[in-house]
Amino acid sequence: MAESAKLSGTGDPASGSPRRRATILDVAAAAGVSRQTVTRAINDMPGISVETRSRVLDAASALAYRPSRFGRGLVTGGDRQLGLVVSDLRNPYSPELASAIVRRAAADEWSVSLVDIGLSGAAERVLSALQAQVDVVVGYLGEWAPEWESRFSATPLILLDAGSDSPHPGVLLDPADAIEELAAHLAAVGTRRPVVLDASEPPAASGRGLAMVAALERRGLSPELVHAAASTPEHASAVAAQIIRRASPPDAILAFNDLMAFGVLSACRHAGLDVPRDIRVAGVDGLSIGTLVAPTLTTLAVDFDEVARHTLELAVALSEPDPEVDAHRVVAHRLVLRESA
Incomplete structure (x- = not known):
């Protein structure tokens, strides 16, 4: 019998090397048979002995081999x-x-x-x-x-x-470049008191929230990062309702995602604020519904x-x-x- 095939990445997961999926050739080498014999054994086809079929199936099990549906489709049909x-x-x-x-x-x-x-x-x-x-x-x-x-x-x-x-x-x-563009735009139109509304539990912050803060700081602004417990319109609306009632409210809110931005828009509407005259709002994701709300939502869109x-x-x-x-x-x-x- 041929020596068992050695698969890269099937050892210590902590090594960082990617796990390679076992192929039909690995099974054939481990069982000491041809590729065609592996196909017959896996698909329960005639033409091989019970002993050979058992040896192939044991090798396939040891290697965690799982035949692709595409490969089986060549024999049995199927997408x-x-x-x-x-x-x-x-x-x-x-x-x-x-x-x-x-x-x-x-x-x-x-x-x-x-x-x-x-x-x-x-x-x-x-x-x-x-x-x-x-x-x-x-x-x-x-x-x-x-x-x-x-x-x-x-x-x-x-x-x-x-x-x-x-x-x-x-x-x-990767929203990095789009975040920089948004920060540059907000600085250019006169934003002075921006807030980043993150989906995180204080004092932690998401990578996206930190990137927004850093981009605004590079434009000479001093953004505040505030937290919502979940990335939902309801949580965002509740937090926004508090910060827009301050004596010196923000003039821009950058939300973690579009859903949270919708919640911010709702809070602004209930407070009687005009968007974007009193406060600008932006989200992330590019959801289609952003074109149907009033005002339509500025966003960092995913293709x-x-x-x-x-x-x-x-x-x-x-x-x-x-x-x-x-x-x-x-x-x-x-x-x-x-x-x-």
């Missing part, structure tokens, strides 16, 4: 399957992202299964079921990303906006179609292992100036 994970479908961000990925997936002949691990209340069960049904999982796993590494590693994972230091392939959303394109390219690279493909992609936000600022 490639993408599992999309979101955290809250009540947030308009999730369906906008999902619709872009579904459109791109359909064009590339993939099917999509969508799960919400935030609303399900049973994230482990949902993820376990999903990984058994799809070739690749993509999405926002948050605290569940390390769990995937240790328990669901046979199915490749693409993380969205997980950070450039993530060991997993992914698509990073969801670009995110979808990178996601499907990575999905193909993982389902048909290609070491030459860049596993970490970046999509930059862009400043969209509308009435609110």
